[in-house]
Amino acid sequence: MYLSKLFAKTRKQVSKDEKSINAQFLERAGFISKEMAGVYNYLPLGFMMLEKIIKIIREEMNVIGGQEILMPTLTSIKSYKQTKRDKLDILFRTKLHSGSEYILNQSHEEVITPLVKQFVHSYKDLPVYIYQIQTKFRNEPRARSGLLRGREFLMKDLYSFHVDEKDLDEYYKKVQKVYKEIFDRIGIGKDTHLVYASGGSFSKFSHEFQTLCETGEDEIYLCNSCKIGVNKEIINEQKVCPECGNNKLVVKKAIEVGNIFKLKTKFSDAFELTYKDKDGKDKPVVMGCYGIGPSRIMGTIVEVFHDKAGMILPESVAPYKNHIVILGSRNQEAGIRKIIDKLGGEDNCLIDDREISAGQKFADADLMGMPYRVVISDKTLKKNSVEIKKRSEDKTELVKINKL
């Protein structure tokens, strides 16, 4: 993509009410644009980054047998009355002309449970694993953290359905592993820890995946031996690691990037989702749910990987691998084209061909955060070379074009 063609441009400043690091950098770099607090437009580069995150999540969901579907935003208030969640403060509500009330789904247990009930009748129909990547709506009173706490945001939600808790427990462990794989591939694996959290009214614990970050809203107690954490909300007086018993826990700020829940029969009871076991007896289906927010992940990456000059994006999720800065060299179009092709063409290169100063180009390359900056100038071309610099490092290197 040529920067001269990209409609969404970098900006020097963003509005003063945009306090979060992620939104500041992403807006300045032309990745997103604010519609209102907690609601953003994803511009071409931001959309590409979001799609790369989604692709990784989708691939890993398919590895553990997930079947992808798409559920709606609108659901009748009646379904929420059945689960006693109709009074939740965070619900957005709307009405048909008839006056009947509908909810903009904030999660999809009220949709998936009756949906699965249409198809699951016998133990032979279980287990099943169903997921979607879809927009969620939460009427947050405060939405001040950019992509970290949205009123409208993307969510991957996976639901699993089992004959018993033993089967749920086994799948729950599988999801833990695949979540780790997702965070590794996205580039935040090293900083992301499994954390014990409140299980609500129906389970002892749930689990979160928390990415260490000074700007995080959450506080976790991290075991320096097994690297498991405990959310501050549920830490007990003794403050010991629930996995290894170690009592050397370190308090850290973190961002929740995923959570997994054993729902057990909370929702299957509400919707009478049962199956016939081998003896023909009716039993409740046992459920789990597993969330990751691709848009929150995007914000987290920026919170974790940046310096004063801008974002430092991991290669797996950066919109482009290379940021090509063309300086002068007006009559070298064929040569430049050859270099771009060697670097993977326009699909892998963001090409700054604008008629602005070298300084502005370098500043934008730092702000936008592609993994490699490649400078092509009369000087480098004279040496049949380009100058390559990793965004995450300071040193530059002259590389011969035929060695690219």
Next chain:
Amino acid sequence: MYLSKLFAKTRKQVSKDEKSINAQFLERAGFISKEMAGVYNYLPLGFMMLEKIIKIIREEMNVIGGQEILMPTLTSIKSYKQTKRDKLDILFRTKLHSGSEYILNQSHEEVITPLVKQFVHSYKDLPVYIYQIQTKFRNEPRARSGLLRGREFLMKDLYSFHVDEKDLDEYYKKVQKVYKEIFDRIGIGKDTHLVYASGGSFSKFSHEFQTLCETGEDEIYLCNSCKIGVNKEIINEQKVCPECGNNKLVVKKAIEVGNIFKLKTKFSDAFELTYKDKDGKDKPVVMGCYGIGPSRIMGTIVEVFHDKAGMILPESVAPYKNHIVILGSRNQEAGIRKIIDKLGGEDNCLIDDREISAGQKFADADLMGMPYRVVISDKTLKKNSVEIKKRSEDKTELVKINKL
């Protein structure tokens, strides 16, 4: 995909209030499930079909320079007041805790115009072409046509921005061509015609793409010479073709699968979207908009391509190319595996391995409508063959496995 693993199963019947052919077949085949009138869940096979349609549309949008973004569902009523569309009957409305009113977007002119205003200032910034594939909400009083008229549905909306009407006219022609290409690739090209329609208050004409179909809601006058149509809404007394002057027009029922509009300066005037021309003078940006509904396309395909037994899906959008029916042949797993691999593996084959009767399997293959039915039985295996039948034809053919 093995049918024994697929959670969404075929059904003998759907509820009686589901009158449309597309929803009846898609629900019976386990492609979709109704949440309420005009709001559907896309189940695994339906989601795959939707994704194939979207992929084709996306590829063609990129051919004509479209930059993909993602705009939000929620937009302040204030933006709709600026365009005087805040009283529209079809708007879904919701509120923040503060009481401020928000609209669930039914189209995105109120979002894209202020968004582009942030970045476009000079003639050098034009033209730009921006699109998204996103969910739209329309509070339809009647939503009785399955996927053809939704309260919540998917839309590809492209917006173009130009220095003058001449540039808009040229791009408008390009979009017409690429729309034809999209409908060709999706399989409905032969039945789909460019149709003159009302241009609203700001243009003489807009254009629709209408697919001939007896169950269509629209009526068009089709020129049997140049194959251009005129929507009944705007046909004049003389009933002549606006392209060639031919007066032999035939009245046909049709489904609108796309529409394109010269918005000119209607929305740029409302939001004061202007640019500086070469002489430094402020001029209004000239706009066009171009819609295709992937979910409506999915419904249209079924309305056009079906028989009594079920759907007959075009290869380009069918979830799988082959529907493999395994009969008996219990101890032939390795041989069957080899055949599946030869036919492109699980990505290309829906495999009926269920323990049900041959009759049920054949009925489901007809209902689900994959392009090729491939029967593997003891009888065919004895002849080192499989039996292949095109869904669209009656004749079956015995094909040697090594010739697959």
